[in-house]
Amino acid sequence: xxxxxxxxxxxxxxxxxxxxxxxxxxxxxxxxxxxxxxxxxxxxxxxxxxxxxxxxxxxxxxxxxxxxxxxxxxxxxxxxxxxxxxxxxxxxxxxxxxxxxxxxxxxxxxxxxxxxxxxxxxxxxxxxxxxxxxxxxxxxxxxxxxxxxxxxxxxxxxxxxxxxxxxxxxxxxxxxxxxxxxxxxxxxxxxxxxxxxxxxxxxxxxxxxxxxxxxxxxxxxxxxxxxxxxxxxxxxxxxxxxxxxxxxxxxxxxxxxxxxxxxxxxxxxxxxxxxxxxxxxxxxxxxxxxxxxxxxxxxxxxxxxxxxxxxxxxxxxxxxxxxxxxxxxxxxxxxxxxxxxxxxxxxxxxxxxxxxxxxxxxxxxxxxxxxxxxxxxxxxxxxxxxxxxxxxxxxxxxxxxxxxxxxxxxxxxxxxxxxxxxx
Amino acid sequence: xxxxxxxxxxxxxxxxxxxxxxxxxxxxxxxxxxxxxxxxxxxxxxxxxxxxxxxxxxxxxxxxxxxxxxxxxxxxxxxxxxxxxxxxxxxxxxxxxxxxxxxxxxxxxxxxxxxxxxxxxxxxxxxxxxxxxxxxxxxxxxxxxxxxxxxxxxxxxxxxxxxxxxxxxxxxxxxxxxxxxxxxxxxxxxxxxxxxxxxxxxxxxxxxxxxxxxxxxxxxxxxxxxxxxxxxxxxxxxxxxxxxxxxxxxxxxxxxxxxxxxxxxxxxxxxxxxxxxxxxxxxxxxxxxxxxxxxxxxxxxxxxxxxxxxxxxxxxxxxxxxxxxxxxxxxxxxxxxxxxxxxxxxxxxxxxxxxxxxxxxxxxxxxxxxxxxxxxxxxxxxxxxxxxxxxxxxxxxxxxxxxxxxxxxxxxxxxxxxxxxxxxxxxxxxxxxxxxxxxxxxxxxxxxxxxxxxxxxxxxxxxxxxxxxxxxxxxxxxxxxxxxxxxxxxxxxxxxxxxxxxxxxxxxxxxxxxxxxxxxxxxxxxxxxxxxxxxxxxxxxxx
Numbered sequence: 025x026x027x028x029x030x031x032x033x034x035x036x037x038x039x040x041x042x043x044x045x046x047x048x049x050x051x052x053x054x055x056x057x058x059x060x061x062x063x064x065x066x067x068x069x070x071x072x073x074x075x076x077x078x079x080x081x082x083x084x085x086x087x088x089x090x091x092x093x094x095x096x097x098x099x100x101x102x103x104x105x106x107x108x109x110x111x112x113x114x115x116x117x118x119x120x121x122x123x124x125x126x127x128x129x130x131x132x133x134x135x136x137x138x139x140x141x142x143x144x145x146x147x148x149x150x151x152x153x154x155x156x157x158x159x160x161x162x163x164x165x166x167x168x169x170x171x172x173x174x175x176x177x178x179x180x181x182x183x184x185x186x187x188x189x190x191x192x193x194x195x196x197x198x199x200x201x202x203x204x205x206x207x208x209x210x211x212x213x214x215x216x217x218x219x220x221x222x223x224x225x226x227x228x229x230x231x232x233x234x235x236x237x238x239x240x241x242x243x244x245x246x247x248x249x250x251x252x253x254x255x256x257x258x259x260x261x262x263x264x265x266x267x268x269x270x271x272x273x274x275x276x277x278x279x280x281x282x283x284x285x286x287x288x289x290x291x292x293x294x295x296x297x298x299x300x301x302x303x304x305x306x307x308x309x310x311x312x313x314x315x316x317x318x319x320x321x322x323x324x325x326x327x328x329x330x331x332x333x334x335x336x337x338x339x340x341x342x343x344x345x346x347x348x349x350x351x352x353x354x355x356x357x358x359x360x361x362x363x364x365x366x367x368x369x370x371x372x373x374x375x376x377x378x379x380x381x382x383x384x385x386x387x388x389x390x391x392x393x394x395x396x397x398x399x400x401x402x403x404x405x406x407x408x409x410x411x412x413x414x415x416x417x418x419x420x421x422x423x424x425x426x427x428x429x430x431x432x433x434x435x436x437x438x439x440x441x442x443x444x445x446x447x
Numbered sequence: 448x449x450x451x452x453x454x455x456x457x458x459x460x461x462x463x464x465x466x467x468x469x470x471x472x473x474x475x476x477x478x479x480x481x482x483x484x485x486x487x488x489x490x491x492x493x494x495x496x497x498x499x500x501x502x503x504x505x506x507x508x509x510x511x512x513x514x515x516x517x518x519x520x521x522x523x524x525x526x527x528x529x530x531x532x533x534x535x536x537x538x539x540x541x542x543x544x545x546x547x548x549x550x551x552x553x554x555x556x557x558x559x560x561x562x563x564x565x566x567x568x569x570x571x572x573x574x575x576x577x578x579x580x581x582x583x584x585x586x587x588x589x590x591x592x593x594x595x596x597x598x599x600x601x602x603x604x605x606x607x608x609x610x611x612x613x614x615x616x617x618x619x620x621x622x623x624x625x626x627x628x629x630x631x632x633x634x635x636x637x638x639x640x641x642x643x644x645x646x647x648x649x650x651x652x653x654x655x656x657x658x659x660x661x662x663x664x665x666x667x668x669x670x671x672x673x674x675x676x677x678x679x680x681x682x683x684x685x686x687x688x689x690x691x692x693x694x695x696x697x698x699x700x701x702x703x704x705x706x707x708x709x710x711x712x713x714x715x716x717x718x719x720x721x722x723x724x725x726x727x728x729x730x731x732x733x734x735x736x737x738x739x740x741x742x743x744x745x746x747x748x749x750x751x752x753x754x755x756x757x758x759x760x761x762x763x764x765x766x767x768x769x770x771x772x773x774x775x776x777x778x779x780x781x782x783x784x785x786x787x788x789x790x791x792x793x794x795x796x797x798x799x800x801x802x803x804x805x806x807x808x809x810x811x812x813x814x815x816x817x818x819x820x821x822x823x824x825x826x827x828x829x830x831x832x833x834x835x836x837x838x839x840x841x842x843x844x845x846x847x848x849x850x851x852x853x854x855x856x857x858x859x860x861x862x863x864x865x866x867x868x869x870x871x872x873x874x875x876x877x878x879x880x881x882x883x884x885x886x887x888x889x890x891x892x893x894x895x896x897x898x899x900x901x902x903x904x905x906x907x908x909x910x911x912x913x914x915x916x917x918x919x920x921x922x923x924x925x926x927x928x929x930x931x932x933x934x935x936x937x938x939x940x941x942x943x944x945x946x947x948x949x950x951x952x953x954x955x956x957x958x959x960x961x962x963x964x965x966x967x968x969x970x971x972x973x974x975x976x977x978x979x980x981x982x983x984x985x986x987x988x989x990x
Contacts, residue, residue: 300815301807312792319804320772
């Protein structure tokens with residue numbers, strides 16, 4: 025009779041084991057580090073990053089080589105280098121005091137907000153890919169494929185953006201929906217493969233990333249597809265004016281409507297996860313698939329649905345970048361948005377609000393990094409280092425606890441009784 | 448060796464786990480430590496074994512005060528411990544496991560394997576442990592693994608053995624073996640501290656029973672003390688050990704299982720052509736030693752496991768091809784065997800777990816929007832009604848005690864209007880008070896006209912609840928019996944002997960008169976097969 029159960033994963037012991045492993049890792053990410061630890065991790069990364077900036081500066085290094093002749097000078101120079109870099113970063117990401125002063129003397133008021141605008145612009149795709157990874161996390165799945173789903177969304181949004189002609193607002197909406205759909209198809213494929221065959225989503229998403237990169241390369245080199253006619257480079261035509269996201273203030277990289285799309289997606293996802301039956305099901309499946317199954321939930325269907333949504337969000341991220349700052353698709357457009365999304369979801373502990381905050385932090389680091397590179401000799405690569413350090417510290421709460429001598433949050437003793445013969 | 452603990456006090460924050468506990472264990476004595484889950488038994492033993500440092504009190508060995516700061520100190524003081532969860536390396540042999548941490552070496556640092564083998568064999572023979580030193584631990588049944596743990600303590604020359612809930616993982620037969628070994632050890636002059644919350648077991652094996660409640664010693668009793676007296680001491684009030692229930696008034700057939708076959712591993716069916724009917728207002732108890740297909744049967748009945756053949760009808764409606772959700776909707780309530788793995792989402796709040804299988808129905812949802820107020824109200828009233836001890840309904844269920852977790856599941860399942868209630872090992876690991884509570888609720892469901900199936904490996908539980916007993920052995924139902932059947936006969940059926948053969952319906956289980964009354968097929972006389980059967984069933988069964 026019911027030998028044709030949906031998917032061999034149903035009740036299979038190995039499926040159960042991987043689900044439990046996933047759950048362990050996911051709960052470690054979601055609940056492992058309290059907010060304090062996150063903040064301390066950022067602080068520790070900033071301090072370590074400062075040391076790195078100081079000691080990669082030739083002037084500072086020279087001063088240290090003559091340390092015993094003039095120790096004060098060595099410290100002062102190191103401090104100057106690090107603080108100078110961070111000040112430049114702050115001015116590029118949050119606010120530059122010079123523009124405020126200028127505004128009082130008849131300068132542009134809009135210029136005051138330029139750094140913040142850049143931060144928001146940089147944060148937009150990270151919010152969307154971060155949400156994509158986060159929602160999958162909550163259902164117990166690792167979406168390593170936000171990069172490929174981003175490409176899927178970008179391809180569809182780009183094609184709709186230059187190949188069709190529609191009235192103003194409609195064209196934009198069609199392009200955004202197309203971007204969502206383009207990513208959703210890729211995500212759905214992953215979920216469907218997992219539900220039907222038990223294929224692990226990590227493997228499938230990683231492989232799909234390569235497939236999507238190569239598909240993008242193929243389409244961009246095919247004039248009948250996405251390549252701009254008469255071009256030999258991998259580049260698409262410019263988008264139609266109606267398909268572009270309206271900008272606040274000046275030209276890109278100032279913030280555009282995409283930021284609001286990202287915020288709206290975060291709010292929607294918050295509602296879905298905490299206030300809807302669908303989110304209840306996702307969370308139950310993520311926290312304990314066996315209990316979810318026993319309670320009558322369709323675990324496999326949840327996987328498919330959550331991957332479809334995750335793909336859609338990453339695809340929307342692709343659309344937001346193309347329709348916003350880039351306005352045409354090239355082979356390098358995908359950048360590191362997909363993988364930064366994993367970092368953002370991790371730092372934001374897979375909650376929508378956390379993702380938005382983490383994405384804004386990373387957006388600020390990128391915006392500030394660009395300014396820092398222009399204003400000082402410090403390469404903007406230091407931003408990548410800072411991101412890496414933050415994640416390293418967040419992922420290793422015991423390290424942070426040891427560094428700052430924090431007590432474990434939970435009362436010691438009751439549960440963590442060691443057992444064994446020779447401890 | 449005489450062991451004395453005086454004034455042991457251990458506090459965890461505001462919780463006093465041990466409150467001035469005095470305990471003296473004489474040489475050659477089996478001392479039972481009886482108490483509910485969370486009474487402080489394990490904490491006390493962790494103090495003794497150096498895993499936890501006491502805030503007050505002292506430990507004396509043969510009159511001399513010893514300080515035990517780590518298990519190493521405890522081993523040096525000749526105290527050995529067998530934990531609930533074994534500390535063995537599965538891919539090592541018994542001899543290797545036993546010598547781990549105290550390896551003897553020959554010249555050039557080579558392991559002296561032969562000596563390790565010889566020592567294990569010697570101990571095994573002396574105490575009748577029957578352990579092969581060359582067997583790999585992963586291949587051994589749980590009961591034998593436990594004996595390996597005991598050998599480990601003996602190799603370290605322990606005079607006092609602490610056994611922490613040793614029977615919770617054993618079948619009745621293995622329990623009887625363990626008791627035999629414990630008596631041998633006692634005869635060898637060693638003393639044993641036996642931790643348990645099962646009355647029958649401490650009565651069967653202990654020389655003296657110390658009862659602990661809320662961290663305090665509330666009494667010492669000889670093993671001749673009655674069940675009721677011990678239970679009352681343990682819980683702090685009079686407890687009904689056997690829920691009072693009126694004779695069943697079975698109505699129409701409500702749950703009809705026909706020829707159910709579930710494929711198992713190695714081509715042998717896990718459930719083999721099982722058929723039974725349960726009437727409304729009747730409890731069918733499915734008895735059997737763990738691992739004879741009960742788990743697979745329950746999962747197949749819920750649609751959680753694919754079946755090869757057979758049909759399942761609820762109130763005449765065929766649910767055989769339905770998904771778990773539809774079966775729940777069709778009126779089956781399910782209390783799974785493993786409450787933490789299958790019954791609850793541990794990270795979810797009590798409130799969320801109370802709606803885990805109805806979260807998408809009115810009044811808890813409208814459309815896809817959850818109605819948080821309704822979920823909250825439901826939780827508050829259920830927690831009060833079912834006496835779930837939790838600080839709030841927002842508390843994650845993983846932090847509740849086993850008894851309270853089970854109450855959450857029972858509250859959820861009986862809260863729906865059920866036609867059938869399927870409960871697998873509903874009181875496993877629960878203390879006396881919680882068992883009473885869960886049993887009372889199950890009988891209540893029966894009296895409301897629900898067809899109830901209880902799957903249990905505890906004969907006590909089967910006797911307490913069942914209006915009719917089915918016995919499962921190797922995936923088959925070997926017989927139906929009335930609840931008046933002797934424990935000997937049930938034990939025989941559970942061991943696969945004396946069954947009704949291939950015709951499980953031969954005893955006419957559907958005739959309420961036969962089911963409730965005398966069954967001519969139930970011999971009370973001595974039976975040759977009964978002599979070989981481990982007589983733990985007698986200890987567990989009716990007085």
